[in-house]
Amino acid sequence: GVGFLSESQRFYPGGPTAGHIVGSVNVDNAGLTGIEKYIDGEWLGDLQDLGFASDRSMEPVQVAMDLRVQHVVRDELMKAMDRYKAIAAVGIVLDVKTGEVVAMSSLPDYDPNDRAQALEKDRLNRATGGVFEMGSVFKTFTTAMALDSGKVGINDSFDATRPIRAAGRTISDFHGKNRILSVPEIFIYSSNIGTAKMMLATGIDKQQEFLGRLGLTTRLHTELPENARPLLPPKWNELAAMTISFGHGISVTPMQTAVAAAALVNGGTLLQPTFLPRSQQEAKELGKQVLSPETSRIMRYLFRLNVLRGSGRRSDVPGYTVGGKTGTAEKIENGRYVSDKRRNSFLSAFPMDDPRYVVLTVIDEPKPERSGVGATAGMNAAPMVGAIIRRAAPMLGVMPRFGEGEEPIEISY
Template sequence: MALAHENFAPPISLDGARKVRGNLTQARIRWMIFAIVLGFALVSARLVQLGMVVPDSTIEGQARDLITATRPPILDRNGLEMAVDIRVPSLFAEPRRIIDVEEAVQKLRTVIPDLDEKWLRDRLTGDKGFVWLKRELSPSIQERVMRLGIPGIDFITESKRFYPGMAEASHVLGSTNIDNQGIAGIERHMDGENVALLQELGLARGNALTPVELSIDMRTQHVMHEQLMDAMTRYQAIAAAGIMLDVHTGEVIALASVPDFNPNDPASALVKDSFNRITAGIFEPGSIFKTVTIAGALDSGAVSVSDQFDARFGVRFGRFTIDDFHGKHRILSLPEVYKYSSNIGTIRIMQAMGKEPYRQFLSTMGFDQRVPFELPEMRLPTVPKQLSEVGAATASFGHGLSVSPLHMAVAYAAFVNGGNYVPPTLYKRDLGEAESLYRRVLQPSTSDALRYLMRLNALEGSGSQMNKEALGYRVGGKTGTAEKVVDGRYSSSKVTNFFASAFPLDNPRYAMVIMVDEPKAENPQSGTTAGWNAGTVTGRIVQRVAPMLGIAPDFSEALDQALKPAGVY
């Protein structure tokens, strides 16, 4: 029995050890599986958590992609660059990585001494991940800073807008801020200002990937800007402005207003009186508005070009009498009313039409609303909703209402292009696209009569000084001298002068409005009315730009005779 016990004891002991080891192995496997599952669960939870976290894509509140983004180049109608992006380094710091703040401050100021010491110390102190130190530095400054070897100091490459033409087209282009975002002009429009409205009007263009082509011709723009600057000096004026547009497509060929600013230095736009007078200024237009009055009356059929009007005596309203500046005090034909710029005759023409139809015509021409245009710098005109008898009388010769020079340029384009109102644009537009936007405001016969009157005024009226400067280019137009309101009264010593024109009138292509504000006589033999300044500026511009625009001079008198309507002698 003892032997049997000895023979069977070891197997029992061996089986028990195996069972213990098996159970232990299974337990370890279970724990390992549990640990793996737990690990995967933790990793998955972390991935979910990270997926729900919105990464910080800003630099001190500005989106990184906006700061580093490149704006599309802006080109004139001939492909000349008007605005381009250049890449510049900007200095930033990561304060939490700065080891020795005082050392960093002293070293940085050896390269960039204009950094305020206290301000810089405060910027470098703390645990922030990113702070700007200096934006838009030169590559040489970047190299010198990098040689300092300061931990936590680095550069990011930004885009900076550069305008090769400097101030020449400043009011067209506008400017961008330090983050390269448009803050004025076409730059602001490109960033989406009023996009919805302009898309409805068919005016939105371009995207961030392709060059933006403007309608501006920088050759013409240069001439206009130069002549306006000359007018400021020649006539000791406080301001001058001008706009030229294609009468068939509405494309703005040139637009300038001085004083202006340098878009490479956006802060210069804050200087007093440097606003865009073409779109953001509204003025009493004076006698250039007589063309509007005559257009409305002719088109309504109330008067004809062969009619005559009694201008022997002033027009009385109560105790006030409206007279002519250089009155003929006789019966005047309609062409004489125009070329002598008779206030009396113009009032008679408006009265023949009637003040209610006249007021409606002003709405038809868009004088009581904003001109659809890309520039955000716009002012609403001030035109009374209803006109009294005296209000209609003064409005007929351009007083008692205020509109922008852009309003007048668009109106004159319609007056000579056959009677179609076409919205102006700063983008290139072909004729087919423009024709889809046409809105008829005059009969073609009315347009023909107005072309005759405008050319007649250049040959025999207040536009003769202009015509001497632009011989051969068949320019015609109307002067306007508007007295400014000073202390609630009209002042004869302070005037705003206009000349509204179109050329060549035998086959109209361009309309232009020039303004000279508070001019003085150039010499003792000249005057201060519009023919002596705004008119001559117009002539000098046309004489220089017409050949650039493909218009050849022609001195044939037959061209002028062909403009004369039947029944006019």
């Protein structure tokens, strides 16, 4: 009366390399997280319940991820966490023409072969399942909003000589120039005062509408079940609008930030991200125009200018015309910002004359690499992007062009 029952058990040869994307299954091989849960929820679970798909080989499910690039991103995040003694890191590579997620890593991650690891709170997927204040990276969206509204032009200037007082709070600059700044200078010097004044010139209602248009005020939907809802201010008043303009007072997922940035550099088309393959033709039908191609062209110019002359210098890779914006956000503890704990990020794209990919890195509580140097985003998050692009760009078929891109791309004012 003793018989044998054959059972299959899921094994992941890649281990933790793409754990947060692939996800994991329970003891009955039912998807718990990631693409595993998506597939079961879409069709495979129903087939199994009906008695199909249990004793037949299924066609593999293809994902948009490039395993080589995924390995590079995870490897560079691990090196950076070790170098800067950080507690967590996130890296995303997004195709700006299709919205495909080419790579996404969040450390500490887990090995899907060891399901118990997934329950540890520090191993959550921060890329889509965690919301954070992104800091000065948000100045990218404020600048695009101001330019696209027509109320601010690239040749305009704003007075950043004195801090702004609003509702009993003072808004000042980290490294203030204490003078009148042009729009490109506000961007490359990362002026809080200048950015807030650009927002005020555009309008609070316009800010809400524009951030909503970029998908930064609602939950982002992807194939993964782990998608966190943004945290918005309880009252979107003048003070909240001013702090939001430079990335405080609103918390979004890193993936939302990357998706919105892709729209800023690809000609103004917002594409919902996907972890499954999508052709450029499909993307064209799904895309939504959210800002003018002219505004997108100016943003590409400012991105490149910031790498050549501003805080993003350490992200540059010869031949690849990298552009980007740094963000250094103080963390909140017990309801107060603390100056010695930061979450740094670098939002970038390459090549800036015709962007193909957005690369975003986030590093949590980095320490100075050595005594005497700072721990701002330009010193850690930007070099992380440079290292990823240097290794991954050839794999993605982006050929370097030397002798070009030393100057910002041409633009008509």
